[in-house]
Amino acid sequence: MTExxxxxxxxxxxxxxxxxxxxxxxxxxxxxxxGYGGVWCFCRRDRTxxxxxxxxxxxxxxxxxxxxxxxxxxxxxxxxxxxxxxDRVVGPAYQGYLPSGRFRPSVTxxxxxxxxxxxxxxxxxxxxxxxxxxxxxxxxEGTSYLVAGFDGDRIVSLAGYRAWSNQAxxxxxxxxxxxxxxxxxxxxxxxxxxRALNEGKVVLYQTLETNTAAIKIARQLGYEQYARHVAVRxxxxxxxxxxxxxxxxxxx
Numbered sequence: 001m002t003e004x005x006x007x008x009x010x011x012x013x014x015x016x017x018x019x020x021x022x023x024x025x026x027x028x029x030x031x032x033x034x035g036y037g038g039v040w041c042f043c044r045r046d047r048t049x050x051x052x053x054x055x056x057x058x059x060x061x062x063x064x065x066x067x068x069x070x071x072x073x074x075x076x077x078x079x080x081x082x083x084x085x086x087d088r089v090v091g092p093a094y095q096g097y098l099p100s101g102r103f104r105p106s107v108t109x110x111x112x113x114x115x116x117x118x119x120x121x122x123x124x125x126x127x128x129x130x131x132x133x134x135x136x137x138x139x140x141e142g143t144s145y146l147v148a149g150f151d152g153d154r155i156v157s158l159a160g161y162r163a164w165s166n167q168a169x170x171x172x173x174x175x176x177x178x179x180x181x182x183x184x185x186x187x188x189x190x191x192x193x194x195r196a197l198n199e200g201k202v203v204l205y206q207t208l209e210t211n212t213a214a215i216k217i218a219r220q221l222g223y224e225q226y227a228r229h230v231a232v233r234x235x236x237x238x239x240x241x242x243x244x245x246x247x248x249x250x251x252x
Contacts, residue, residue: 001099001100002097002099002226003017004202005097005202005204005226006020006021008165008167008168008202008204009042009044009226009227011031011032012031012032012033012164012165013026013028013031013032013042013049013051014028014029014030014031014032014051015028015049019047020044020047020049021044021045021047022046022047023045023046023047023069024046024047024048024069025047025048025049025050025064025067025069025072026047026048026049026050027050027052027057027060027061027064028049028050028051028052028057029051029052029053029054029057030051030052030053030054031051032051032164032165033051036053037053037234037236038231038232038233038234039051039052039053039056039060039082039231039232039234040052040229040230040231040232041072041073041078041229041230041231041232042095042227042229043069043070043072043073043227043228043229044226044227046069047069048069048070048072048073050064050072060081063081064081073091073092073228073229073230075089075230078230078232082232082234084235085234085235086232086234086235087232087233087234087235088232088233089230089231089232089233090208090230090231090233091208091209091228091229091230091231092208092209092228092229092230093206093207093208093209093228093229093230093231094205094206094207094208094209094211094214094215094218094225094228095204095205095206095225095226095227095228095229096204096205096206096215096218096223096224096225096226097204097205097223097224097225097226098193098197098203098205098221098222098223098224099222099224102222102224103193103194103197103221103222104220104221104222105190105191105193105194105221106183106186106187106189106190106220106221107187107190108183108186108187109149109182109183109184109187110149110150110187111147111148111149111150111157111184111187111188111191112147112148112150113145113146113147113148113191113195114146114147114148118148118155121148121150121153121154121155122146122148122155122158124154124155125148125154125155125156125158125176126139128176129174129176129177133174134174137172137173137174138160138162138170138172139158139160139172139174141162141172142159142160142161142162142170142171142172143160143161143162144160144161144162144163144169145159145160145161145192145195145196146158146159146160147159147160147188147191147192147195148188149175149179149184149187149188151179155176156175156176156178156179156184157173157174157175157176157179157184157185157187157188158173158174158175158188159171159172159173159174159185159188159189159191159192160172160173160192161192161196161201164204167200167201167202168201168202168203168204169196169201169202169203169204170203170204170205170206171189171192171193171196171203171205173185173188173189173192173214173217175188180213185213185214185217186217186220186221189217189221190221193221205218205223209228
């Protein structure tokens with residue numbers, strides 16, 4: 001039931017599908033995250049894949065050689081390992097997958113895909129919600145399959161597809177605070193997921209584990225948890241460990 005997701009994540013992380021589903025720890029240089037200056041710890045069952053900039057991998061292999069894979073998600077351990085280079089942890093995050101035939105569309109509210117003449121309504125919605133909320137929702141990158149819920153001529157919820165590769169991506173959704181808890185986010189996300197599935201996409205689902213409302217939407221649509229992960233953001237500048245060099249840290 002997870003074969004397409006296994007293939008995507010194995011390729012994205014730079015491991016084999018078999019390795020992804022076996023116990024242990026993999027320390028690999030970024031593949032799908034190439035150019036990202038942070039470190040990603042991706043935990044799938046009893047396997048944790050640590051994806052890092054190439055300059056970090058020898059050091060991390062020496063530090064994590066006997067590590068319990070579950071501890072690699074622990075912020076206190078990560079602070080110790082990265083020392084003065086540590087900035088902060090983002091996560092843990094929920095990563096969902098949609099088993100074949102398990103999608104449960106939500107048709108409780110009327111939504112529609114956007115057309116060019118909706119540009120002014122989209123801009124008004126962005127301004128009403130605020131730029132921080134817009135960026136946090138991922139809509140700066142989620143620009144495909146845009147679908148909205150309307151109250152009259154006013155957009156109250158907006159979802160967009162964020163591509164991770166040619167074949168995979170995830171939904172990004174934002175609802176105006178005054179309209180939350182009424183099913184708008186579920187309805188817009190459902191329409192987006194359905195279109196992406198119809199076009200043969202591997203539809204991921206990512207959100208922070210603290211965002212219980214977003215996880216509830218995922219479950220309502222038929223998603224199950226595939227993995228959990230944390231991102232370690234690193235400070236820019238000269239590495240504190242003189243035994244290795246690393247690339248410059250990109251803003252993220």
